[in-house]
Each structure stands twice: as C-alpha cells, then as structure tokens.
Amino acid sequence: MSDADRGRATHGDGLERSVDRRALLISTGLTAMAAVSASVAGASTGFIERLLRTRFTELSPERKAEILADLEREYGERYARKVMVADTPPMDGVEFAYGLDIARCVGCRRCVYACVHENNQSRDPQIHWIRVLRMEKERGIELAESTAYYEPELVPEPDAFYLPVACQQCRNPACVKVCPVKATWKEPDGIVVIDPDWCIGCRCCMSACPYGARHFNWSEPTISSEELNPNTHYLGNRPRPKGVVEKCTFCIHRVREGRYPACVEICPVGARKFGNLLDENSEMRYLLREKRVFVLKEELNTQPRFYYFYAT
Amino acid sequence: MIKDIPSFVAGSARLVLRGNRWYFAWMAFLGVLIVWGVTAWLQQLDQGLIVSNMRDQVSWAYYIGNFTFLVGVAAAAVMLVIPAYIYNWKPIKEIAIFGELLAISAIVMCMLFVLVDMGRPDRVWHLLPLVGSLNLPSSLLGWDVLVLNLYFVLNLVIVAHLLYTAYHRRPYSPRFVVPLLLFSIPAAVGIHTVTAFVYAGVAARPFWNSAILAPRFLASAFCSGPAVLLILFQILRRTTSIEIKNEAIWKIAELMAYAMFLNLFLFGAEIFREYYSATHHLIHTQYLFSGVHGHNALVPFAWASLIASVIAFLLFLIPATRRNLVTLNLGCLLIYSGVFIEKGIALVIPGMTPDTLGEFYEYVPTLTEVRIGAGIFAIGFLIFTVLCKIAIPILQESDEPASDDVPQTEVALP
Numbered sequence: 001m002s003d004a005d006r007g008r009a010t011h012g013d014g015l016e017r018s019v020d021r022r023a024l025l026i027s028t029g030l031t032a033m034a035a036v037s038a039s040v041a042g043a044s045t046g047f048i049e050r051l052l053r054t055r056f057t058e059l060s061p062e063r064k065a066e067i068l069a070d071l072e073r074e075y076g077e078r079y080a081r082k083v084m085v086a087d088t089p090p091m092d093g094v095e096f097a098y099g100l101d102i103a104r105c106v107g108c109r110r111c112v113y114a115c116v117h118e119n120n121q122s123r124d125p126q127i128h129w130i131r132v133l134r135m136e137k138e139r140g141i142e143l144a145e146s147t148a149y150y151e152p153e154l155v156p157e158p159d160a161f162y163l164p165v166a167c168q169q170c171r172n173p174a175c176v177k178v179c180p181v182k183a184t185w186k187e188p189d190g191i192v193v194i195d196p197d198w199c200i201g202c203r204c205c206m207s208a209c210p211y212g213a214r215h216f217n218w219s220e221p222t223i224s225s226e227e228l229n230p231n232t233h234y235l236g237n238r239p240r241p242k243g244v245v246e247k248c249t250f251c252i253h254r255v256r257e258g259r260y261p262a263c264v265e266i267c268p269v270g271a272r273k274f275g276n277l278l279d280e281n282s283e284m285r286y287l288l289r290e291k292r293v294f295v296l297k298e299e300l301n302t303q304p305r306f307y308y309f310y311a312t
Numbered sequence: 313m314i315k316d317i318p319s320f321v322a323g324s325a326r327l328v329l330r331g332n333r334w335y336f337a338w339m340a341f342l343g344v345l346i347v348w349g350v351t352a353w354l355q356q357l358d359q360g361l362i363v364s365n366m367r368d369q370v371s372w373a374y375y376i377g378n379f380t381f382l383v384g385v386a387a388a389a390v391m392l393v394i395p396a397y398i399y400n401w402k403p404i405k406e407i408a409i410f411g412e413l414l415a416i417s418a419i420v421m422c423m424l425f426v427l428v429d430m431g432r433p434d435r436v437w438h439l440l441p442l443v444g445s446l447n448l449p450s451s452l453l454g455w456d457v458l459v460l461n462l463y464f465v466l467n468l469v470i471v472a473h474l475l476y477t478a479y480h481r482r483p484y485s486p487r488f489v490v491p492l493l494l495f496s497i498p499a500a501v502g503i504h505t506v507t508a509f510v511y512a513g514v515a516a517r518p519f520w521n522s523a524i525l526a527p528r529f530l531a532s533a534f535c536s537g538p539a540v541l542l543i544l545f546q547i548l549r550r551t552t553s554i555e556i557k558n559e560a561i562w563k564i565a566e567l568m569a570y571a572m573f574l575n576l577f578l579f580g581a582e583i584f585r586e587y588y589s590a591t592h593h594l595i596h597t598q599y600l601f602s603g604v605h606g607h608n609a610l611v612p613f614a615w616a617s618l619i620a621s622v623i624a625f626l627l628f629l630i631p632a633t634r635r636n637l638v639t640l641n642l643g644c645l646l647i648y649s650g651v652f653i654e655k656g657i658a659l660v661i662p663g664m665t666p667d668t669l670g671e672f673y674e675y676v677p678t679l680t681e682v683r684i685g686a687g688i689f690a691i692g693f694l695i696f697t698v699l700c701k702i703a704i705p706i707l708q709e710s711d712e713p714a715s716d717d718v719p720q721t722e723v724a725l726p
Contacts, residue, residue, distance in 0.1 A: 055445055125362065131669060143670035144592055165669060174516060180453040181438040182445045198445075200438050201361075201431015204453050206371040210516035212669045216371060216431065219362035242360040243431030300515050 055182065056195045056234065068234060075232075075239055079225040087234040088256040090189035096250050097190070097284045097305040098261075099273035099293070100164060104311065107132055107155040107162030111263035111272065115166075118251060118262035119237040120229055122221030129248040130166040130263060131212065137161055166263075167192065167213035167248035168296060168304030175205035175214060184245075189256070190277075190305050191249050193235040199244040206245060210297050217242045250274070277305075320479050324702045331701065338697065342690045349687010352680045353428060361431060363680040369673035370664045372429070374656070374681045378688070379425035381536070381655035383460070383507045384529065386418035388537025389467065390500040391567060397493050403560035409474055409707070410541060410548075412467045413699040415500075418537070419464040421692035428684050452510045459506050463499045466492060471699070478706045504529045511663065519596035519663040528578045529655075534571035535624075536651035538564050539644040544700075546637065552704050562635055565643070569628035572647065576625060579618075599672075600662040607674045610662060613653050620650035 056064065068085045075083035112130045121127040133146040137159050146163070156162065173192050176184050183198040184205060206214045220242040232238035233253035240246050251261035255274070264272040275284035284307075287293070293307040331339075356363045366373045389411035396405035427433050438444040439457050446454045470492050477484040508526035515521050542561055549556045586597045598604050600614045627633045627643035634640060666672045677685075 133669060143668075144595060144666065146670050148669070148671065174514070177450045178452065178513070180447050180451040180457065181435075182447045183438075198435070198438065199432065200435045202426075202429070202453065203371045203431070204451070204510075206368065207664070208514050208516055210668050212368070212667055212671075215368050217360070218364075218367065219360040241432075245431075297516075 055198055057185075071234070071238065078239075079223075079228050079230075081225055081228070081230060083228070083230045083232060083238075085232050085234055085238050086253060088253065090187050090191075091256060093276075093278050095190045095277040095305075096169070096255060097275065097277045097307065098169070098250065099275075099284060099287045099291075099307045099309060101271040101273070101311045102161060102163060102308055104269045104271035105132075105162045105164060106269055106271075107134060107150070107157075107160070108268065110266045110268060111164060114262045114266035115248070117227065118229055118254075119248075120223055120232065120239055121215075121246075122217065122223065122240075123227070124222045125218060127215045127217070127221070127246070129213070129215065129246075130164055132162050132164045134160050135163055163308070165211055165213070165296065166306075167250075168211050168302065168306040169248075169250060171303035171305060172301055174208040174210065174300070174302060178204040178208040180204060187235075187252075191252055191255075192247070193249055193252065194245055194247060195235065196238075196240045196244045196246065201243040201245065203245065210300050210302060214245050214247045216245050316480055317476075320476050323479060324475075327702050327705055328698050335697075335701070339694070342694045342697070345690035346687050346694070349684050349690065352683035352687065356428070356680060356684065357433070361429075363678060365675050365678050365681070367673055367675075369667040369671050370661060370675040372660050372664065373675050374677040374685060375425050375429035377656035377660040378685055379422050379429070380507060380511075380529075380659060381652055382418045382422045382425065382692075383503055384533030384651065384655060385537045385540065386415045386422065386463065387500050387504060387530070387533040388418075388541050389415040390497055391534055391538045391564065391571075392541070393493055393497060395563065395567070397490065398497075401563070403557040404563065407545060407554075407556055407560060409471065409703060410544060410700070411537075412471050412496075413696060413703060414537065414540060414544075415467045416464065416471065416699065417692045417696035419460060419467070420695055421688050422460060423464075424688045424691065425685075428688070452506060452513050456503070456506045456510055459499065459502045463496070463503050466496050466499055470496065471703075475703055475706055478709075481709075501530065504533050511659070516668050517663045518593035520659075522582060524578050524582060528575060528582075531571050531575035531578060532651045532654060535568045535575065535647045536655075538568050539647040539651075542644050543641060546641070548700075548704065553708050554704060558635070561640070565628050565634045565640060568647065569625060569634070572621060572625040572628060576621060595666060596662045599665050600658055604666075605672065607665070607672050609674050609676055610658065613657050617650045617653035617658055620646040621654070624650060 056067070059067070064087060068087060071085045072083055075085070109130075109132050112128050112132060115121070115129050116123070116127070119129065121129065131148045133143070133148055134150040134157075135141055135146050139145055141163060150157070150160070169190055169192055171186075171190070173186060176186055176192060180202060181198065181200055183200065184192065184194045186192050201216070203216060206216060217240055221240055223239065228239070229237060231253055233249075233256075236249040236252035251259075251263075255261060260274055261272075264274045273283050273287055275282035275287075277284055279285065287309065288307070291309040291311060293309045295304040295307060352363075364373070364375075389408070392404055392408040392411035395401045396408040427436060430436065439446060439454075441458065446457065448454050448458075470489055473489055474484050505526045508529040511517070511520035512522060512525040542564060545556045545561055548554050583597070586594050595604060599607060600610050602608070603611050624643040624646035627639050627646070633643070661675055665675065
C-alpha cells in the first residue's frame with residue numbers, strides 16, 4: 001500500500017512525469033496483484049510487498065523504520081490498541097548469560113506463564129518457551145526419565161527436583177548452522193534471534209536444537225487484545241504469524257533496556273540469575289566465581305550461556 | 313534445429329493425448345488422487361500445519377520421510393547408467409533412458425514434499441540461489457537444494473536431447489550427452505549423500521548422528537529405484553515393441569541383491585553398536601523395534617520392513633528365484649515396500665521419538681497428510697506416465713528402419 005501511496009503523491013509534482021507514470025503503473029499493478037493474492041491467500045494487504053522484502057538485517061535504517069511503523073499500524077488494527085515495535089540494538093560491552101539454581105527451584109512454573117504473557121506466545125494452541133522437567137531425586141538429572149506433565153497438589157514434591165529448560169543461547173548454536181536461509185543468527189550480545197518475516201518454516205533448527213527450545217506456530221497464534229503485551233521488539237516478542245519458528249530471546253526487549261527477563265523477575269524463590277558476562281561486578285560473574293556450575297549436554301559442544309548450579 | 317522444436321513439442325503433445333482405454337482410466341485415476349491431495353493442501357494452507365499430527369516434539373515426519381525415500385528412488389538412473397556407460401553393456405544401454413525419466417519424476421515429488429512441509433511456502437524463493445539467501449556453506453539443506461536442482465536439470469537436459477534427436481531421426485551427440493551422463497553418476501551419489509548428511513549432521517539426534525547413514529542411504533536407494541524399473545520393463549515389453557532382454561533384467565536384479573546385502577550388513581552394524589553398548593541412545597531403536605513404555609505404533613512397520621528386505625534379498629540372491637519372473641516381481645514389491653517403510657517411516661519418526669528432552673509424543677499421520685502424500689505420488693506417476701508416453705513411440709520409431717537416409721546404427725538410442 002505504501003508504494004502505491006508514494007506513487008500517487010509524486011504524480012502531482014509534474015516532475016519527470018514519465019517516470020512517475022511508470023512508478024504509478026508498477027505500484028498500481030503491485031497493489032492489484034497484492035489484492036488478488038490477498039483475496040486468494042486470505043492475507044492482509046501489503047502481502048506482495050512483504051513477500052518481496054529483503055532480510056531485515058540488510059535493510060537501510062529508513063526502510064527498517066518504515067517496516068516497524070507498518071508493523072505497529074498492522075498490530076494496532078488487529079488488536080485495537082497501541083502496540084510498539086522496537087529494534088533496540090545490542091549494547092556495547094554486554095554479553096548476556098543466565099544462571100539457574102536447581103537447589104532453589106520448586107517447580108511452580110510461574111516462569112513458564114510469565115514468559116507466555118511477556119512474550120506474546122500463542123494461547124491456543126499453547127506455546128511455552130520454558131519447559132520445567134520433574135526429575136526423581138534418586139536418579140539425578142536423567143532427561144529420559146523426566147516429565148514436564150506433573151500435576152501434584154503442592155510443589156515441591158518430596159522425592160523430586162526440577163530442571164527448567166529454555167533456549168540455552170549457545171555460543172555455538174546448532175540451530176543457526178542448519179538454517180538454510182539465514183533467518184536465525186547470534187546477536188553481538190549473545191542472544192540467538194529469529195526474523196519471523198524471513199523464516200520459511202522448514203524446522204531444520206528444531207531438529208538441530210538439543211534442548212527443545214524452538215517452537216513452531218502450527219496454526220495462527222491466538223492472543224486476546226487484553227492479554228497482548230504491547231511493548232515488543234522486532235526480533236523478540238512481537239506477534240508472530242503462523243508457519244514460523246519462535247524461541248526465547250532472554251526477553252530481548254527488556255534486557256537491552258537494562259531490565260531483567262520476565263522469568264527472573266517472577267521467580268518466587270530467586271532461583272534465576274541474569275547478568276553481563278563482561279562486567280566484573282555482575283551477578284553472573286559472581287556466580288561463576290563463587291559457585292560450581294555446569295551446562296546441559298556439554299558433550300555436544302554447543303557451549304551454552306545458560307548455566308545451572310546447586311547453590312546449597 | 314531451432315525451428316524443429318515446435319514440431320517436437322506438438323508431436324509430444326499428440327502422443328500424450330493419444331491412448332487406449334486403460335491409459336485414460338489410469339490418467340483419470342491419477343487426476344482424482346491429485347484433486348483429493350490438492351484440496352487437502354489448500355486446507356493445510358488455510359489452517360496451517362496443525363492439520364498434520366506433527367508437533368514440536370516430532371517436528372518432521374511423514375512429508376520429510378517421503379522426501380527422503382524419493383531422493384533414493386531418483387538414484388535408479390545410476391544403476392542403469394553405470395553398467396550402460398561405464399561397462400558399455402548394451403542390453404542396459406538401450407533402456408537406460410527410463411532411469412532418467414524416473415529420476416525426473418522422483419525429484420519433482422521430492423521438491424513437492426519439501427514444499428508441503430514448509431510452514432511458509434510463500435517464502436520458498438528464499439531458498440533460491442542468488443535470489444534468496446541460501447546459507448552456504450553451513451546449511452546442509454541449502455546444499456540439498458543445490459544438488460537436487462542440479463540433478464534435476466542434468467536429467468532433464470539429457471532426456472530432452474535424446475528424445476529430441478530421436479524424434480527427428482537424427483543421431484544423438486555423444487560428445488554432448490555422454491559427459492553429462494557420466495557427471496550424473498557423482499551427482500546422484502551427491503543427492504543421497506547430502507540428504508543423508510541433513511540427518512547425520514544433527515548431533516542432537518543420536519539415532520541419525522551416524523557415520524554410516526550416508527552409505528546406508530546409498531545402499532537402500534540402489535535397491536528401491538530399480539525395483540520400480542524392473543516392473544516397468546516387463547510392462548513395456550508386453551505392451552510395446554521395445555525389446556528388453558531378460559539378461560538386462562537379471563543383471564539389474566543381481567546388482568540389487570548386492571546393494572541389499574550391503575544395506576542389511578550396514579543395518580546390522582548399526583544394530584550391533586546400539587544394543588551392545590546399550591547407552592541412553594538405544595531408546596530410539598527400542599522405540600522402533602519393541603516399543604517403549606507402551607508406545608509402539610512403529611513396531612509392526614519396523615518388523616515388516618526388515619522381514620520384507622531379508623526375503624527380497626534372498627529372492628534376488630538365489631539365481632533360480634531371480635530368473636523366475638513371479639518371484640522376481642514379488643521381490644521388487646518387497647524391496648519397494650521395505651525401503652519405503654525404512655526411509656519414509658523408520659528413519660525420521662524414531663529419530664525424534666523421544667524428543668531431545670525425553671518426551672514421548674507418538675506420531676501417526678493424519679488423513680490430511682496421507683491425502684497430500686497421495687496427491688504428490690499421483691503427480692509423480694502422472695509425470696512419469698507422460699514422459700514414458702512420449703518416449704516409447706519415439707524410441708520405437710527410431711529403432712525401426714528409418715524412412716530417411718540416416719542409418720539405423722547411428723540412431724540407436726542409449
């Protein structure tokens with residue numbers, strides 16, 4: 001639509017009329033095609049324009065700003081409220097890392113639902129970026145015998161402990177390596193992100209991820225207008241379309257503005273730690289210095305930024 | 313030369329539109345299947361892949377399994393091209409073109425299965441070299457796109473040249489075609505190897521993460537593709553005047569027996585390693601062959617595939633049963649179904665069951681998935697039928713004493 005508007009706006013200037021007429025013809029043609037395909041595919045207008053866009057990282061700042069404004073308008077219409085879409089860049093001298101104290105976690109899953117609300121995951125079908133696994137104390141960490149579907153009256157259960165798993169934000173991410181179209185990459189601050197407007201939904205990354213951290217929109221995600229978190233980031237929690245993969249981004253829209261991820265804030269027992277690895281005085285550096293940490297599936301050489309530890 | 317193209321196209325079209333009752337009944341049957349499949353796909357486009365039974369735990373399944381199997385079928389050409397052009401064995405040289413026709417049809421089916429598996433088929437162009445953003449050299453699926461397209465174009469060019477020259481009763485140009493044919497051998501090995509690497513490169517899935525996966529792919533591919541061709545050859549020599557010698561059929565069957573032996577041996581080596589070391593990784597193989605915690609949907613398929621493959625191996629190994637057309641055809645059916653289950657079901661699904669965090673989600677395809685799959689197979693068979701319908705009369709005519717002055721020995725086709 002915006003191309004068509006531009007075509008009409010310049011048409012009246014009288015300068016280089018032939019060029020303008022051509023632009024108008026092309027954009028009218030595009031709009032017509034968009035209208036046809038939109039009616040065929042049931043998609044919104046701007047379908048063709050979005051279809052033929054280049055990768056977000058390769059766009060000029062002006063084009064990016066246009067796209068963000070378009071998205072804000074589109075989401076604003078869809079959810080009938082004001083939605084912000086930022087593309088806050090990484091901060092210099094910051095590399096994020098995460099710590100999780102298995103000794104403290106009580107398996108309440110408040111983090112799971114705080115994440116769903118913060119990051120606009122689909123409510124139907126439900127998508128959870130965090131999976132809390134119940135382990136038997138006598139077996140230790142044994143994924144094969146764990147379950148995410150425990151429903152006791154009260155947690156923690158006496159014979160169990162809990163291992164929450166989300167994206168491990170690997171330094172050596174298998175998911176990024178296998179993506180056939182460069183739709184997912186590692187940002188300078190260590191966060192592995194996906195461009196939902198570039199992902200083709202082939203799900204190679206889901207095969208490659210050893211932590212089950214990537215989730216697919218098997219159908220059109222549903223979030224009610226009241227439940228939508230309107231503070232979003234292009235690479236993070238903005239509403240996603242059906243048919244693309246999504247994942248935890250350490251709450252990219254929060255942490256790049258100096259806030260904690262939602263799961264860290266909600267945790268009632270303080271089992272979740274977060275900080276900047278490059279800052280000597282950060283919580284994470286303290287943790288790595290003073291506690292003994294381990295990572296999941298270290299033999300796969302994914303080198304997670306997500307550390308587990310037993311504080312007591 | 314160029315002005316002859318319209319007559320070739322028109323002639324081909326005439327051949328496709330001509331046929332007996334059986335031909336049109338067959339085409340109508342395929343047409344019904346295609347409509348059945350396309351309507352299911354439209355439903356999938358509208359609602360998303362939720363209409364399949366794939367979920368985050370088993371995120372690749374029936375579609376990608378079929379894709380993998382059909383990459384194998386596309387190898388059939390090589391099983392004919394090697395004896396025909398490396399060993400210059402004449403009985404196979406005369407019929408090698410059918411391998412290429414099968415390869416073309418199989419690759420089209422492969423591409424369609426990848427397309428229907430994609431969450432965003434509207435963005436398929438992101439996969440195109442130069443236009444899109446192919447993630448080379450690191451993505452194996454990226455490489456797969458390249459080699460599959462290369463192999464497709466290669467076979468298309470070879471077949472078009474052979475048929476075009478035969479149609480105009482001119483000799484084909486060996487200087488043009490033979491290097492392409494020879495190049496198609498490493499290209500065929502390439503499509504199988506790269507497809508195997510898509511799985512074998514995934515360290516997160518121990519069931520796939522095996523060095524002998526690519527050799528196993530090649531071995532099973534060299535049985536399943538020719539199984540289709542052996543049956544086709546018998547139909548052709550009954551219904552047309554194309555001469556296909558028993559020696560050619562027996563020789564292909566013998567090569568299939570060796571390939572099946574290698575396939576079973578490599579399978580045995582894998583099974584030994586899994587069960588003897590009995591690590592946590594064994595659970596995928598156990599899920600496949602005996603079921604785990606009452607999850608046993610794949611068990612009957614796994615055993616059916618193994619038993620079919622062993623029986624077929626014995627039928628093809630023993631000369632008496634290899635030369636008996638009844639047992640030979642039985643063996644072809646057993647190999648085809650055995651390898652179809654092995655690649656289509658018993659590779660992808662157990663590799664993802666249980667998932668990387670130990671969860672069992674038991675996958676069985678939905679009717680929508682089966683319909684879409686049937687539609688794609690129907691499209692593949694339709695393409696193969698049309699290509700054969702064009703090729704057979706052209707080959708027959710060019711085999712008969714030519715009416716113009718081109719000597720017959722020069723028009724004889726590879």
